[in-house]
Amino acid sequence: MDGQFAFSEEQHPDAAVEDVWRVLAVDDDGDFQRATASVLRDIELLGGRVELIQAFSCSEAEKLLANYKDIALVMFDVVMETEEAGLRLIKYLREEIDNSHTRVVLLTGDPDISPAPDVMRDYDINDYWAKSELKAERLLTVLAAAVRGYAQLRAVAKARRGLQRIVESSNTLFTCKNLPELAGRILTEIAQLISQPVDALVCMRREDTTVSSPIEADVVGASGRFGRYINTTLSTLDDLSVVKTLQQCFATQLTQRLPNGAVMFFPRLQAGADYACYIRCERGLDDTELELLNVFSTSISRGLFNVAMFSRLENMAYQDDLLKIPNRNALIRTLDVTLHSPAKAKQVLIDIDNFSGANTAFGTGYGDFILGLVAKKLRDAFNSEVFVARVRDDVFAILGPQKRVCAAEIVALFRKPKRPYELGQVNSLSSVTMHLDDFNGSARVALQDALLTLKQAKHLGQDQHSVYDPGLQSAHAEAYRLLLALRDAVEAGQISVELQPQIDMRSGRVTGVEALARWRKADGSMVAPLSFIPLAEATGYILPLGDLLMRLSLRAAKKLADAGYPHIRVAVNVSAPQLLQHDFIERFSSHLLMTGVLPTQVEVEITESVAMRSFDTVCEKLSALRAMGVEVAIDDFGTGFSSLSYLQLLPADRLKIDRSFVMEIGATNDQQMIAEAVIQIASRVGMQVIAEGVETQQQADWMLRHSCWHAQGYLFAKPMECSELLTWLGALEKRSA
Ligand code: C2E
Ligand code: MG
Ligand code: MG
Numbered sequence: 001m002d003g004q005f006a007f008s009e010e011q012h013p014d015a016a017v018e019d020v021w022r023v024l025a026v027d028d029d030g031d032f033q034r035a036t037a038s039v040l041r042d043i044e045l046l047g048g049r050v051e052l053i054q055a056f057s058c059s060e061a062e063k064l065l066a067n068y069k070d071i072a073l074v075m076f077d078v079v080m081e082t083e084e085a086g087l088r089l090i091k092y093l094r095e096e097i098d099n100s101h102t103r104v105v106l107l108t109g110d111p112d113i114s115p116a117p118d119v120m121r122d123y124d125i126n127d128y129w130a131k132s133e134l135k136a137e138r139l140l141t142v143l144a145a146a147v148r149g150y151a152q153l154r155a156v157a158k159a160r161r162g163l164q165r166i167v168e169s170s171n172t173l174f175t176c177k178n179l180p181e182l183a184g185r186i187l188t189e190i191a192q193l194i195s196q197p198v199d200a201l202v203c204m205r206r207e208d209t210t211v212s213s214p215i216e217a218d219v220v221g222a223s224g225r226f227g228r229y230i231n232t233t234l235s236t237l238d239d240l241s242v243v244k245t246l247q248q249c250f251a252t253q254l255t256q257r258l259p260n261g262a263v264m265f266f267p268r269l270q271a272g273a274d275y276a277c278y279i280r281c282e283r284g285l286d287d288t289e290l291e292l293l294n295v296f297s298t299s300i301s302r303g304l305f306n307v308a309m310f311s312r313l314e315n316m317a318y319q320d321d322l323l324k325i326p327n328r329n330a331l332i333r334t335l336d337v338t339l340h341s342p343a344k345a346k347q348v349l350i351d352i353d354n355f356s357g358a359n360t361a362f363g364t365g366y367g368d369f370i371l372g373l374v375a376k377k378l379r380d381a382f383n384s385e386v387f388v389a390r391v392r393d394d395v396f397a398i399l400g401p402q403k404r405v406c407a408a409e410i411v412a413l414f415r416k417p418k419r420p421y422e423l424g425q426v427n428s429l430s431s432v433t434m435h436l437d438d439f440n441g442s443a444r445v446a447l448q449d450a451l452l453t454l455k456q457a458k459h460l461g462q463d464q465h466s467v468y469d470p471g472l473q474s475a476h477a478e479a480y481r482l483l484l485a486l487r488d489a490v491e492a493g494q495i496s497v498e499l500q501p502q503i504d505m506r507s508g509r510v511t512g513v514e515a516l517a518r519w520r521k522a523d524g525s526m527v528a529p530l531s532f533i534p535l536a537e538a539t540g541y542i543l544p545l546g547d548l549l550m551r552l553s554l555r556a557a558k559k560l561a562d563a564g565y566p567h568i569r570v571a572v573n574v575s576a577p578q579l580l581q582h583d584f585i586e587r588f589s590s591h592l593l594m595t596g597v598l599p600t601q602v603e604v605e606i607t608e609s610v611a612m613r614s615f616d617t618v619c620e621k622l623s624a625l626r627a628m629g630v631e632v633a634i635d636d637f638g639t640g641f642s643s644l645s646y647l648q649l650l651p652a653d654r655l656k657i658d659r660s661f662v663m664e665i666g667a668t669n670d671q672q673m674i675a676e677a678v679i680q681i682a683s684r685v686g687m688q689v690i691a692e693g694v695e696t697q698q699q700a701d702w703m704l705r706h707s708c709w710h711a712q713g714y715l716f717a718k719p720m721e722c723s724e725l726l727t728w729l730g731a732l733e734k735r736s737a
Helices: 030-040 058-067 085-096 117-122 136-175 179-193 224-229 240-252 287-318 328-339 355-362 364-381 407-413 443-459 472-491 529-539 542-562 584-595 608-612 615-628 644-649 659-663 669-684 697-705 722-736
Strands: 019-026 048-055 071-077 103-108 127-130 199-205 217-223 256-258 261-266 275-280 345-352 387-392 395-401 429-435 465-467 495-504 509-520 569-573 602-607 631-637 654-657 688-691
Touching: 019 030, 019 058, 019 136, 030 048, 030 136, 048 058, 048 136, 058 071, 058 085, 071 085, 071 136, 085 103, 103 136, 127 136, 136 179, 136 287, 179 199, 179 217, 179 275, 179 287, 199 224, 199 240, 217 224, 240 256, 240 261, 240 275, 261 287, 275 287, 287 328, 328 387, 328 395, 328 443, 345 407, 345 443, 355 364, 355 608, 355 644, 364 387, 364 395, 364 407, 395 443, 407 429, 407 465, 429 443, 443 465, 472 529, 472 542, 495 542, 495 569, 495 722, 509 529, 509 542, 509 722, 529 542, 542 569, 542 584, 542 722, 569 631, 584 615, 602 608, 602 615, 608 615, 608 631, 615 631, 615 644, 644 669, 654 669, 659 669, 669 688
Parallel strands: 019 048, 019 071, 071 103, 103 127, 429 465, 509 569, 569 602, 602 631, 631 654, 654 688
Antiparallel strands: 199 217, 199 275, 256 261, 261 275, 345 395, 345 429, 387 395, 495 509
């Protein structure tokens, strides 16, 4: 056992425990009884007083033996009422009342009669004496030996019971999952172990106490007269001697015996933190009890360690590392309980608008700062009835009773129009409200569906507030079916690419084509890429699908080159999960090699939001592509939140003005302004610019007027299969020739 746990022998004020040694003398011989009584009067042995009980017949003795379980020694005449009386009494003692501790000395009036050796052995009879030989001095010697034997047997039995108890209670200690429960259990078990009620304290040393300040500790368990101190601190105890004893225990790191109890120390190494347990009882503890406590302390340490580890794991699993508030797992656990309770409840998810943009533009430190402010504001706004968790990134959940949780009020918390430029101000956020009483799915699905609704809402722009529609559950199932169908479509070769020309409007020449995914079902109907690409992205299926699309696009590029158009660049759309694969560049190169396409004939298109996410990694990948000769275009430009400084650092060749801005040309001034701004930004950062979705001559003219020379759109051509494109290109050449 660890030396730390040894009971210090220095403090040993009065280990003596008040004991009474009961001696039962059974004899019908009055003279013998009187003589015995006079010898044993006022005798003390091994720290205990000798008390004589007398019986004059076997039946009287049986009654006394049944009543007093703690008789140390019984002396009796073999021959009493009957020849067999002595034998009957010993059988009664050992077999009927199952007493194996009481020592037995047989007496006889006749020195020639001795009991059979097997009786001596079988009934554990210690001594055999002729009464005539048992003079005062000898009687005392016999008595001392018997009492010592009895005390030892009793100690062993107590130790065995104690050890059994320790084994059993250790198991219950290990099932405790929190400190208050464990501390309570430890105190109950200690009281049981030493068979008396205790006034006790379990304290955990505070880590933050400095060297100079007095040692402080939290009272994590308390019983008896200390009961009221639970959850307070050591220094609030009114009994200063107890405070001092515990402080000393923490300082010396030693377990000590006390006049009426003990103070036990459990070191951090074994218990996860420094703990001390103060035990005060009605009487002093004997050596066996101290030894048992010593043994039990190992179990206590392990129990404390387990609880510490469990709470650390629990924190890891259920607490957000950054914000120290419940995380997604904790939300699901609470949602699960809520969904199973009849109380009307609601959950609101909020998402900070433009958070990832701000994060990229001003750094993650700033992003963390904002998240901290949001978490604090939410926590301060609600009492414990309402559960606030961070779901992921900048999405928070507020879950609670219908009456307490209201999206409009939450949004209002963040509306501070007076000081819109205050640091860390969240100017806008979007939300989704979900009424949980009409939801019949699991907690996980409830969260997933709420997130999906939130995502859809955010597609519409900023400051979006929607209410979850239970019909979405079927949309969910629909999405799942679609994903399975997509997998089958890949296998059945139903996925292809079409190519849409990109034109230099000054010359009318085709400079490039964009490869666009197509899914043609067996019945000839088409599935739009906007319904299956995001699904594939969300589920990770985009990795194999993207690989396929890349191969198909490069094969088309090869066909173009072979048909005499090696200068027509083929643009391939690449999603975030694809680009961020650690071996993306290797994969891309091997596709180029396999199809025999030159890197200079290829362009990679990534959307603006992807470009601004994981900025450093994205830049690294794009630089590697450009180093190979591959060009890079930023798709859907104008829809994100790119800061100019970041854009300047982005290794890209061209910006694609999003179709939504092109569409508005001629309609409203605002959107025109965005298109103009994009063109200016592109020229500032030295990138080419191309307009997407040009459908009218008016839009094309506008672009030319604003020095945007390149365009892609139905005005020039729709996306076409490769063979169709070759025919189209042939016709175009003929016309311009
Ligand atoms: P995107 O990359 O911005 O592609 C341009 C979209 O605009 C294409 O839609 C194209 O058909 C459409 N478009 C082009 N000109 C016009 C026009 O004048 N008017 C109108 N109304 N639309 C025009 P599509 O093919 O439906 O693709 C939609 C989106 O799906 C793409 O937007 C892209 O984000 C994604 N996508 C398509 N193919 C792939 C692919 O192979 N890989 C990945 N990752 N995404 C793809
Ligand atoms: Mg594109
Ligand atoms: Mg686009």
